[in-house]
Amino acid sequence: MDSYLSHAHNLLSSPDSVHSSSRSFSELLVLSENTHTTLQNDLKRRRESDWVSETIVKRLRSSTGVLSDETLRNRIAQVIEAFFSYVSRHPPIQVFATPRNTRGSLPLQTWISAYTSYAHLFSRCSTLFVHPSSPASFQSAFRCISSSFLTLSIRTDLLSHSGPGGGKWERLTDCTSRLAGPVRAAGMDRSGSVGSEGRETKRAAVMWLGNDCLRGYFKLNNLKLCETVIKSIQEALSRNSQEGAGESIYPRSDRVRYRYYLGRVRLSQGRVRVAYEHLSWALENCYCPSSSFTGAVDSTHPSASPPPQVRRILLHLLPTVLCLGLRPSPALSQLLAAHYPDLLNLYGPLFEAVARPSLGDFDMLLMQRERKEHLRRLGVWLLVREKATIGIWRGIVRRCLLLSLPPTFASSNAPPTLSISQIQRALPFFLSPSSSSSSLSKVTNTPAAMATTAPLAYSELDVECILASLVDQGYIKGYTFHSKGLVVFQKGDRMGFAPVSAVY
Numbered sequence: 001m002d003s004y005l006s007h008a009h010n011l012l013s014s015p016d017s018v019h020s021s022s023r024s025f026s027e028l029l030v031l032s033e034n035t036h037t038t039l040q041n042d043l044k045r046r047r048e049s050d051w052v053s054e055t056i057v058k059r060l061r062s063s064t065g066v067l068s069d070e071t072l073r074n075r076i077a078q079v080i081e082a083f084f085s086y087v088s089r090h091p092p093i094q095v096f097a098t099p100r101n102t103r104g105s106l107p108l109q110t111w112i113s114a115y116t117s118y119a120h121l122f123s124r125c126s127t128l129f130v131h132p133s134s135p136a137s138f139q140s141a142f143r144c145i146s147s148s149f150l151t152l153s154i155r156t157d158l159l160s161h162s163g164p165g166g167g168k169w170e171r172l173t174d175c176t177s178r179l180a181g182p183v184r185a186a187g188m189d190r191s192g193s194v195g196s197e198g199r200e201t202k203r204a205a206v207m208w209l210g211n212d213c214l215r216g217y218f219k220l221n222n223l224k225l226c227e228t229v230i231k232s233i234q235e236a237l238s239r240n241s242q243e244g245a246g247e248s249i250y251p252r253s254d255r256v257r258y259r260y261y262l263g264r265v266r267l268s269q270g271r272v273r274v275a276y277e278h279l280s281w282a283l284e285n286c287y288c289p290s291s292s293f294t295g296a297v298d299s300t301h302p303s304a305s306p307p308p309q310v311r312r313i314l315l316h317l318l319p320t321v322l323c324l325g326l327r328p329s330p331a332l333s334q335l336l337a338a339h340y341p342d343l344l345n346l347y348g349p350l351f352e353a354v355a356r357p358s359l360g361d362f363d364m365l366l367m368q369r370e371r372k373e374h375l376r377r378l379g380v381w382l383l384v385r386e387k388a389t390i391g392i393w394r395g396i397v398r399r400c401l402l403l404s405l406p407p408t409f410a411s412s413n414a415p416p417t418l419s420i421s422q423i424q425r426a427l428p429f430f431l432s433p434s435s436s437s438s439s440l441s442k443v444t445n446t447p448a449a450m451a452t453t454a455p456l457a458y459s460e461l462d463v464e465c466i467l468a469s470l471v472d473q474g475y476i477k478g479y480t481f482h483s484k485g486l487v488v489f490q491k492g493d494r495m496g497f498a499p500v501s502a503v504y
Contacts, residue, residue: 187232
């Protein structure tokens with residue numbers, strides 16, 4: 001114990017250690033399990049409550065040569081005092097972060113008591129972090145404590161049945177409210193400037209702080225609060241751009257996490273195009289930097305085992321691809337077949353139904369119980385049903401037009417036209433599910449599935465209304481000619497059919 005305090009005194013008395021080296025606070029506040037146990041045993045042989053307060057505060061407050069700010073010295077002393085208070089009474093934090101201890105190897109009261117003590121430590125660290133003269137070297141230790149605090153809150157709530165058991169996420173709610181303060185402080189920080197490593201300002205910490213907070217909000221299913229976090233991060237990025245740095249100063253892992261959360265937030269808001277851009281960026285920078293959904297993937301990647309984050313990204317990225325009328329590239333299809341056959345089975349048939357296009361097959365597939373429940377848990381079932389259905393109607397009209405064009409159309413200067421009655425007569429072919437889709441359905445006895453097996457009868461007026469809606473939304477460039485029962489398309493190579501991805 002005495003050697004540890006001497007080490008703390010020496011580190012915090014050195015200008016290089018306090019203001020430059022990230023090891024100064026990390027060596028004090030991030031301990032291995034063995035070091036934690038050794039300090040705990042030493043503290044138990046002393047009267048820790050009085051001894052820690054008197055000894056630690058006295059030694060740290062004597063470091064006037066470097067830490068001339070008395071308030072700053074007091075806050076550092078309070079952090080280490082709170083840290084020793086946790087060490088003296090609770091197991092190492094690594095014990096609570098291990099998945100095998102999530103389900104009852106430790107008593108519930110031990111988890112609750114540890115959370116209360118660690119919450120006090122986090123509050124002291126947060127108070128030190130927001131101080132105007134807080135050392136930049138403190139950010140590394142603060143990151144470890146923040147991540148451990150968030151994990152501890154989630155697992156304590158899971159163990160106490162405050163989450164999925166039907167109750168409130170009491171500790172996670174408390175944790176995210178404590179995290180919100182440092183996020184705001186980091187986003188609004190105007191002190192210092194961003195250098196090559198971005199360590200001179202609190203804005204260097206805004207990305208990982210925001211990611212921790214966003215993780216908590218997603219766990220709470222409270223996405224409305226995500227906008228305040230995103231605003232703080234965007235404010236910091238805007239300030240960085242003014243100094244010629246931008247987003248590149250942050251580690252790629254933090255940027256991938258942020259784009260993943262940002263894409264999910266935008267997807268929940270129905271902003272499919274923006275969600276696709278963020279999630280595709282996250283995928284390309286997480287696993288295959290040279291890939292895209294329309295381009296090629298480095299041939300070395302499909303055979304390599306992808307990190308677990310790739311699956312999480314794909315779960316929310318593939319619905320955006322489906323809604324935008326895009327198709328996964330051959331390399332991405334190879335990746336799904338090799339490593340994620342469950343995702344290929346989940347989304348693959350839907351892609352095929354959209355490409356045919358077959359509204360009957362699509363509805364039948366979407367109403368299958370397992371697929372429906374899976375997509376509902378992801379929060380994308382209604383979005384996929386709404387957006388992809390519009391794309392299928394566009395495809396039906398385009399297919400009818402291509403089949404009705406005369407051989408001499410290529411040499412004609414007239415715009416392409418199509419009789420509304422022709423579309424109406426062809427609809428049963430597109431609205432009836434194929435035999436293969438019907439045989440795959442596991443819910444044919446449900447009312448919803450029975451409704452999809454019996455196509456609705458659309459009148460010409462119904463079809464005209466659908467065409468007017470597609471024109472109004474921009475999926476078709478043209479107009480309906482009601483008196484003659486025609487739809488007139490724009491002249492050009494695309495014949496008025498704008499790509500679905502260009503409409504958003």
